[in-house]
Amino acid sequence: MQAENHKTVLPTLIRTMDRLSDCVSVWKTAGDRISVVPTMGALHEGHLSLVRAARENCDRVIVTIFVNPAQFGPSEDLEKYPRTLESDLGLLAALEVDLVFAPDQSTVYPDDFGTWIDPPPLARRLEGELRPGHFRGVTTVVLKLLNASRADEAWFGQKDFQQVAVVRQMVRDLNLPCEIQVGPVIRDSDGLALSSRNRHLSPGERIQALALSQTLRTAAELIQDGERDAHVVMTMMNQSLIDGGVSQIDYAVAANPATLETLQRITFPVVLLVAAKVGATRLIDNCLVE
């Protein structure tokens, strides 16, 4: 009997919309406040920090794990994206998650599926410009997951700054009765923003990747020291990435956090955003300066 005490109890794993609906119906009838944390799995401390925050706020916590094909472009890393369900469930066991919803592709997108979200103009900048269709896929799956889980609140990481902005506007525009909550960027002790894609970095690339967070830190300091010419800041950001050995830069900009329009003059709040490839791995990072 004593061994039982050491057994890890994995969270309930649900694969179908019908079973999810049955569970949340019971919770809604009981008046429970439901939180959902949408993820693509390959969980790290960034995700877990969101789950802990959700746990504190709500009666019920649902974590969804779904690698959403609709948000990957044809030349992107859908196949290579890490899938680690078993260890994800182990990590969530310690956090008292009420259920994990991990549907397969045909559950989320059945053969006759045909309704999509056409996201706001905000979604055409930065990531949207480089990854056409990305936010159409993101907003559609997020809306589906929020609806299916009937969540009162949903948690996202600030690391995906533009995603948060686009999802927030979708929720506002479509009058969804769901609060969007945002957790901070979680970093390794050396500053690298946690990402499921970090596991693809070789030891040498892991060091190069530090250029992203270092660049953001330096640019934030430059602004705090009084620099107001956004062009100067952005030139520094690009140079800093190159100096750090990162030359495949998608963007390195200072932008208006509400519209994501690149600034001419620094006004506050300002968000600094970088996206670059380190080897074959595309990384993003950002820093809000208020």
Place this chain on the structure above:
Amino acid sequence: MQAENHKTVLPTLIRTMDRLSDCVSVWKTAGDRISVVPTMGALHEGHLSLVRAARENCDRVIVTIFVNPAQFGPSEDLEKYPRTLESDLGLLAALEVDLVFAPDQSTVYPDDFGTWIDPPPLARRLEGELRPGHFRGVTTVVLKLLNASRADEAWFGQKDFQQVAVVRQMVRDLNLPCEIQVGPVIRDSDGLALSSRNRHLSPGERIQALALSQTLRTAAELIQDGERDAHVVMTMMNQSLIDGGVSQIDYAVAANPATLETLQRITFPVVLLVAAKVGATRLIDNCLVE
């Protein structure tokens, strides 16, 4: 005091999303089942039959009245569409509606509004082909109204057959926790399907307009008598409209009710659909044959 008893108590009229949200929050907390009947006002017995059905099914009934500009094309009758809020409220007073939500345009589409529904392929046929963007506007406003009213069920009239099919698929595709309910086409004693646009018909046009329902009846009889060649049925439908004095025909077809694809051979169920202009007024009608 006695005069008070004869005073009509109008339903609560709400104009803003915040007040709507406050009301439905209280109802949701109490565990009430909420029904919504989305309308563009100019209410007639077709709408009222939906409200009565909703009243029987649910604890709370919300009627929305909003002439949705997003579902009108640039050359369509947005300006001319009848707006009769006061008499609408009078009609609803007798039906114990809990509230009427009649937002203005800037409440539904604020300046920074930018998220739209891209409806399923079904929405590109028939009405969608003739009225590009129509169902994008319909699905977007319906989703907003269902979300804002947090409805457990929503009522639509079979008269807008394609609209019902498109909304049903949107709700399924986006996993909305809302049941779509459908009320039958309501007709005048002479067969004309009720429509807010009928009030634009002159007495002569009113008689011509009967060709639509008569054509559907004759086509249904032809099928019930054994005709299985859809081309024969559709040729008859077009000729019958012309014979009845209706020559501006948009379509007169026999279609698969699930996909709205025009049939070659009649299979069951089949839906017969007509759309035509009578004078300056565009009318639609349909008949499901099972």
